[in-house]
Amino acid sequence: MKRQISFAEALCEAQAYCLEANPNVYVMGLGVPDPKGIFGSTLGLQERFGEKRVFDIPLSENAITGVALGSAITGMRPILTHQRVDFALVSIEQIVNQAAKWHYMFGGKMQAPIVIRMIVGRGWGQGPQHSQSLHAWFAHIPGLRVIMPTTARDAKGMLIAAVEDNNPVICLEHRWLYGLKDEVPEEDYRVSLEQSRVMQPGTDITLIGVSYMALECLRAAELLKEYRVSAEVIDLRVIRPIDKNTLLNSVQKTGRVLIVDHGHVMAGISAEISAVLTESLFQSLKSPPIRLGLPDYPTPTSPAMSDHYYPESHQIGNRALELCGRKPEMLPVIQNRRLDQPDSSFEGPF
Amino acid sequence: MMIDQTKIFELWRCMLRIRMVEEAIAEHYPEQEMRCPVHLSIGQEAAAVGVCAALQRKDWVFSGHRSHAHYLAKGGDLKCMVAEIYGKSTGCCGGKGGSMHLTDQAAGFIGATPIVGSTVPIAVGAALTSQLREEGRVVVIFLGDGAMEAGVVHESLNFAVLKKLPVLFACENNLYSVYSPLKVRQPPQRSLSQLATGHGIQTMLADGNDVCAVFEASSKACKFLKEGDGPVFLEMPTYRWREHCGPNYDNDIGYRTEEEFESWQLNDPLERLTSYVESKKINSLTKKIRQEIQEAFAFAKSSPFPDGQAASEDVYA
Structure with missing residues (x-):
């Protein structure tokens, strides 16, 4: 059987590859180097690539998004991570007014290769401010790319492609996908940012x-x-x-x-x-x-x-x-699990 | 620090050129061919020129909505700026930006955009690039008194201090945000630099209408930045002469007084230096600058507009 790894591990592998392949890539976000490592998706990266290239941030999502942009237009390739989409909303000004338009409004003089990872929460009482799926908001803005990988294979291939792309890419990752395993090639590969x-x-x-x-x-x-x-x-x-x-x-x-x-x-x-x-x-x-x-x-x-x-x-x-012109007759099977978890292995707290 | 005669002349020349460019924009504006908002820098030339005179070409500058002086002081191309304001294809953004979006990559004027405070973290990010790549570049972000009320500026100050980034926060305090005076926006007992000091940043204060004082302070700041000692905040009190946006004077509409304006006019940054410059030089230089400006306007007016198709280009790199 081919190698299977989880969605979180695939994301981590993609970032490790990008950090290895390009000295201009760096990773930042609240909790990136902490013991949980963004639900496992950044585990070990700081140990491997050092504090200069993989670091935690102050709770200043708006400024940090501007920092990512400022570094990107001057040659870097930042990957910024938010543990929930909801947290990224305080940075919407930098994303919409600035990052999405920096290439356009200066007549193509500069490029803004930024990846902003945001996690969509669900279940276990995440509630009104920890579980919004706002991909349609970002999709409304010309200049942004918006991706939502579903499988671990796509997570790795799309994240590598996103980091190598010269535009701001919003990568929305569903929390319930993090533990799901899939066949994922060990080598680097790219998955299109334009194809369903x-x-x-x-x-x-x-x-x-x-x-x-x-x-x-x-x-x-x-x-x-x-x-x-x-x-x-x-x-x-x-x-x-x-x-x-x-x-x-x-x-x-x-x-x-x-x-x-x-x-x-x-x-x-x-x-x-x-x-x-x-x-x-x-x-x-x-x-x-x-x-x-x-x-x-x-x-x-x-x-x-x-x-x-x-x-x-x-x-x-x-x-x-x-x-299909038929009677709706499917009955939900009686579930022996709660609907607020993807499976019994997910025990919160977030 | 002694500033020699040649330097003083250069600072004066640079301020005069900015003043004359801005006056030419004001003069041509009623022709209604410059179809975008313009925020003129008349009265605030010393801050722009004093700061940029302390920089090298490789250093990077960012600004906000009132950026003409900063762009020109950093060496931005005049023709490209005027053409951009005219919306022409030869403009620095090919007509996609206008007066509020200037850039000249070769001159190190990276960019200006008009959301107050919004370019501050972007400049800090450029300073992060300089630090990560050990390029030894200094980054300057011009901001105003209004920006000091924006949360993102404080987030940026915190991050810049935390990472000891080589960035100079050049804060022009012109007392007004559009028509709202400082006193209705910030408590009177606290200065802008005191507010910055809370972040643990090195602060300096220089008379924003004294180009030599600004140049001296900025030179010190740059030395500090290059030694890796972290960011510097420089407060420069100054005054905008014309209306917030547009070519006219607006002391009559009631948000500020003619007397206040006149007292600042007596403190004209250009006049303060004129006695150091030979009158013969003044005349010949004025003539030379006037010609350069005429050429820039002729270039802008005769340049073609971008074609409609160009509007949909450069959305993605």
Whole structure:
């Protein structure tokens, strides 16, 4: 069997490779060199590459984002990490006003090769300020690249590609993916920052999943087999630019699409995808594109309220059956686990 | 520190050139061909010139919305600046920036953008590059009294002190943020440099209308920075003569008095040095600068506009 490592280990390996390959790369973020090492994704990097290139930061996310930009336009390649997307919001000024526009507003005179990793939290009571998925915000800004790798293999390949890219890249990583293992090559490789990936081919309906939702789509596709519905599952993995070709090719073939987002439905990325597909394929769609995502209220904390906050495979399966003109009849199996953890190995606290 | 006659003449020449460029912009502005906001530096030339005179070409400068003087003092190309204000393809940003976004990489004027305080951490990041690569460059960030109220500036001061970065915070205190006087924005018993001192940074104070004093303080600061002793904060009280944004005087609209303006005008940074310069030299130099400015405006006006297609270029590198 080929080597399997976790999503967190894959991210760590990608950063180690980049630090090794290019002396201009450096890594900073709150907790980067601490004993937990950003949920394992930066463990050992400071020991290996020294305090000058791998360091902790003051709780000054806005200034530190500006520091990353200032160093990038003068030749460095910073990787900045936030343990939650929510924490990065205080740096939105530097990201949107500055980093995204520095190349453009000076007529291409400078480049801003920055990677900003942000972790999307979920479950175990993360609540309103530790679990937002704001990829649609970043996707709205020209000049940014926005990626959300789902598999460990993509995590490594996309992070290396992001560090080598000459633009600011927002890399959103779902906390529940961190422990998942996948076959990951030991050598360095790059995964496109512009292509979505067909995870599983199918003919009756296209399920487009964002980040962790791609896995829920895979599970739904598995359930749908029992109902003789062949679902094509696409891991969106790139939020900006939208990979129109891959999405259009699939929906052209199936004529039906369900977009499953990890963010809010209202003004979310699922709306953009739905519009892109409808504008091009209006005549050939067999049913209207349907969006599934987070409801129109913040994330509640108590498991009693948050258990049904996120779309899950049975709900996805039922909507898919409906779109195929069938009765929604999938019953969620009685789960012997709580819905606020990806599996029993995840025991919080964050 | 003794400043010799040649240096004094050079400082004066540089200030006069900035003054004349700004006055030419004010003069041409009503033609409505410069279709972007302009924040003129008239009255504040000494701070820009004194600081930049202490730098080498390889050193890097960043600024904010009122950056013409800083750009020119660091050696930024005049033609490219005027063309940029005219929105032409020959401008320093090819027309994508305008007056509030100047850059001249060759001259070490890295960039200016108009969100107050926002370029401060970017300059600190450039200083981090200089330190990590051991390049021996000094970085200057020009900021104003208003920026001292922005959280990101304090975050930046903290980080610069923490990492002992070679960056000079050159703070021009011109007493107003647009029309809001300092007294409604900051408590009277505390100076800007006192506020900086809380971060443990080395602070200096120089008369912002005395170019020699600014040059001396900046030279000392640069020596300090090059020795790796950490960042320096330099406070320079000064005064903007014209309106916050635009070509006119606005003492009549009621946020400041004519008397206050006149008292600062008596303290004109250029006039203070003129007695040291031979009148023969003044005339010939004024003529030479006027010609250079005329050429720059002619260049800008005759340059082509960028084509519409260019608007969608340079979004991604």
